[in-house]
Amino acid sequence: MTIKYLHAMIRTTAPEESHRFYTEGLGLIKTRQYDSEAGQFSLIYYAVEQGAPEVELTHNWDDRNYSNGDQFGHLAFEVSDIYQVCETLQSIGVTILRPPRDGHMAFIKDPNGISIELLQAGERLAPKEPWASMENTGSW
Amino acid sequence: MTIKYLHAMIRTTAPEESHRFYTEGLGLIKTRQYDSEAGQFSLIYYAVEQGAPEVELTHNWDDRNYSNGDQFGHLAFEVSDIYQVCETLQSIGVTILRPPRDGHMAFIKDPNGISIELLQAGERLAPKEPWASMENTGSW
Numbered sequence: 001m002t003i004k005y006l007h008a009m010i011r012t013t014a015p016e017e018s019h020r021f022y023t024e025g026l027g028l029i030k031t032r033q034y035d036s037e038a039g040q041f042s043l044i045y046y047a048v049e050q051g052a053p054e055v056e057l058t059h060n061w062d063d064r065n066y067s068n069g070d071q072f073g074h075l076a077f078e079v080s081d082i083y084q085v086c087e088t089l090q091s092i093g094v095t096i097l098r099p100p101r102d103g104h105m106a107f108i109k110d111p112n113g114i115s116i117e118l119l120q121a122g123e124r125l126a127p128k129e130p131w132a133s134m135e136n137t138g139s140w
Numbered sequence: 141m142t143i144k145y146l147h148a149m150i151r152t153t154a155p156e157e158s159h160r161f162y163t164e165g166l167g168l169i170k171t172r173q174y175d176s177e178a179g180q181f182s183l184i185y186y187a188v189e190q191g192a193p194e195v196e197l198t199h200n201w202d203d204r205n206y207s208n209g210d211q212f213g214h215l216a217f218e219v220s221d222i223y224q225v226c227e228t229l230q231s232i233g234v235t236i237l238r239p240p241r242d243g244h245m246a247f248i249k250d251p252n253g254i255s256i257e258l259l260q261a262g263e264r265l266a267p268k269e270p271w272a273s274m275e276n277t278g279s280w
Contacts, residue, residue, distance in 0.1 A: 001228075002220040003167050005193040006259065008148050009213030027143050053145040053193050058213060069209030071252050073149030073198060080142040088141075112211050119146065 007045070007054040008075055010114050011066050015044060015059045017111040022046040022055060025089045026077065026116075066112070074107070074115035074140070082106055082120040083128055099134035103127055107140035115140045147185070147194040148215055150254050151206050155184060155199045157251040162186040162195060165229045166217065166256075206252070214247070214255035214280070222246055222260040223268055239274035243267055247280035255280045 012018040022028045028046040031054060035042045040061040047054040055075070079085045082100045089108060090096060098107035103125030106118040152158040162168045168186040171194060175182045180201040187194040195215070219225045222240045229248060230236060238247035243265030246258040 001167055001224050002261075003188055003225070004218045004261070005188065006216040006218050006257075008215050009257070011211055011213055027141055048143055048145065056213075056216070066211040067209040068211045069207035071151055071206040071208045072212040072254060073151055073196075075148050076146040076196070078144045078146050084141050085143070114212060117146075117149070121142075121144075 005053055007056045009056040009058055010110070010112060012057045012059050012112050013063055013065065014111045015042065015057065018057050019044070020092055021089075021094065021110050022057075025092050025094055026085065027088075028055070068113045074117050076117040076119060078119050078121045080121050081125075082118055083125065083131060085118060086131065095137055096131075096134070097137050097140040099131045099136070100125075101127070101132055101134065103131075109140060145193055147196045149196040149198055150250070150252060152197045152199050152252050153203055153205065154251045155182065155197065158197050159184070160232060161229075161234065161250050162197075165232050165234055166225065167228075168195070208253045214257050216257040216259060218259050218261045220261050221265075222258055223265065223271060225258060226271065235277055236271075236274065237277050237280040239271045239276070240265075241267070241272055241274065243271075249280060 028048060031045045031047045031050055033044045042059045044057045045054045086096050086100055086106055094108055096106055096108060100106040104120050108116050110116055168188060171185045171187045171190055173184045182199045184197045185194045226236050226240055226246055234248055236246055236248060240246040244260050248256050250256055
């Protein structure tokens with residue numbers, strides 16, 4: 001028996017904002033989309049590249065609301081420059097909840113409150129402003 | 141800037157049961173563990189193989205309780221034989237909430253109520269009992 005990790009599914013009430021977050025913010029590409037007129041929902045997939053693990057966003061067209069529990073924690077991504085990705089995220093209005101003061105780790109939330117961990121690939125970067133003295137915001 | 145998906149973090153109040161689910165049940169291996177005496181928590185990682193995307197289980201030793209919201213949906217895995225993995229899961233006491241009646245898709249929950257989707261790799265399998273006539277149980 002073989003098994004392979006495919007995706008994490010997240011429900012979104014803000015598909016356009018989510019699209020901007022995952023593409024412009026994190027630099028993923030939209031890999032595919034499935035719209036069900038009968039079921040009144042869309043499934044939209046994002047990944048680093050075709051064939052890589054995906055984030056699947058489910059958008060129910062009735063725009064019902066959802067709640068975030070704390071049994072599920074977060075999704076984590078490794079990035080080649082944690083300062084650059086945080087700067088890009090800030091530029092599209094994302095709050096860096098746990099800034100990368102240590103040049104190693106940051107936490108943000110996607111537009112639906114899903115916690116996302118960013119980890120610097122390889123060795124941690126040298127401390128750098130404005131990150132080094134930036135306080136935490138809220139929870140993640 | 142490059143980015144790579146690393147893991148999904150889930151909080152567990154039943155680390156031994158979770159270990160059995162992800163290893164014996166799904167066939168993943170435990171890739172690493174970090175115990176923090178100072179922080180009173182353990183991080184335990186599972187994956188198909190070293191270097192593959194991981195499920196990170198966080199066990200806070202104080203055994204606090206958590207809640208499952210519905211903003212996060214599920215984690216999905218592709219399997220080479222969906223009947224075989226469902227049989228194995230059943231044999232360790234896991235309820236097949238959405239049985240693979242269609243030879244293609246099944247849903248289960250991990251010991252902490254995290255929804256897991258199983259998808260048959262490649263073409264769907266021919267219908268097979270007891271799955272073909274098995275009813276759904278609960279939600280997922």
